[in-house]
Amino acid sequence: GESVGLHLPTLSVQEGDNSIINCAYSNSASDYFIWYKQESGKGPQFIIDIRSNMDKRQGQRVTVLLNKTVKHLSLQIAATQPGDSAVYFCAETPKAAGNKLTFGGGTRVLVKP
Amino acid sequence: KAGVTQTPRYLIKTRGQQVTLSCSPISGHRSVSWYQQTPGQGLQFLFEYFSETQRNKGNFPGRFSGRQFSNSRSEMNVSTLELGDSALYLCASSPGTGRYEQYFGPGTRLTVT
Numbered sequence: 001g002e003s004v005g006l007h008l009p010t011l012s013v014q015e016g017d018n019s020i021i022n023c024a025y026s027n028s029a030s031d032y033f034i035w036y037k038q039e040s041g042k043g044p045q046f047i048i049d050i051r052s053n054m055d056k057r058q059g060q061r062v063t064v065l066l067n068k069t070v071k072h073l074s075l076q077i078a079a080t081q082p083g084d085s086a087v088y089f090c091a092e093t094p095k096a097a098g099n100k101l102t103f104g105g106g107t108r109v110l111v112k113p
Numbered sequence: 114k115a116g117v118t119q120t121p122r123y124l125i126k127t128r129g130q131q132v133t134l135s136c137s138p139i140s141g142h143r144s145v146s147w148y149q150q151t152p153g154q155g156l157q158f159l160f161e162y163f164s165e166t167q168r169n170k171g172n173f174p175g176r177f178s179g180r181q182f183s184n185s186r187s188e189m190n191v192s193t194l195e196l197g198d199s200a201l202y203l204c205a206s207s208p209g210t211g212r213y214e215q216y217f218g219p220g221t222r223l224t225v226t
Binding site: 007036041042044045046049091097098099100104105106 | 214
């Protein structure tokens with residue numbers, strides 16, 4: 001498969017455990033945030049988004065938390081499965097930037113059986 | 114609904130040549146954004162097109178250009194290729210410019226030798 005990052009931070013998690021992936025952003029004007037999952041050889045896949053008027057949003061097995069005070073975003077994956085093994089990216093954009101996303105460096109998640 | 118398609122999937126070019134990559138967005142989507150992904154720099158925004166007009170531009174040299182057609186299909190062109198242009202080029206489509214979810218295609222892997 002294609003390498004999306006040679007020196008990514010890696011999170012190893014046991015199958016069935018919960019995973020927490022963290023992301024710090026720097027632009028205090030950012031008000032829309034997205035988490036993407038990228039598997040080897042594929043483009044990023046949308047997971048969940050959150051706007052700055054919320055501090056928590058839940059999807060299927062995933063929860064995103066936003067702390068605007070410290071400019072921190074996290075993605076929680078419940079009951080992690082082998083299919084969750086991938087690289088996860090957070091992305092942000094301020095209102096003035098429209099669809100111009102700024103991506104974080106990514107975190108590799110490895111699920112151990 | 115068909116996803117975002119990109120052609121070709123793989124390309125090998127020589128320094129100094131030029132290349133054109135194509136992207137067909139999800140039906141009904143009018144915004145197309147392009148990103149470059151490399152192990153060293155991660156995912157970086159190139160430009161966004163909406164209704165055949167460039168709406169946003171990233172910090173790339175003028176050798177990188179794009180356009181969008183009336184059917185929302187988009188092309189990007191890189192002239193006078195350099196070794197450092199080797200990357201995965203990703204296209205993302207979105208319904209509009211109001212910071213909606215962006216859906217990525219599988220990418221075009223460009224190798225410059």
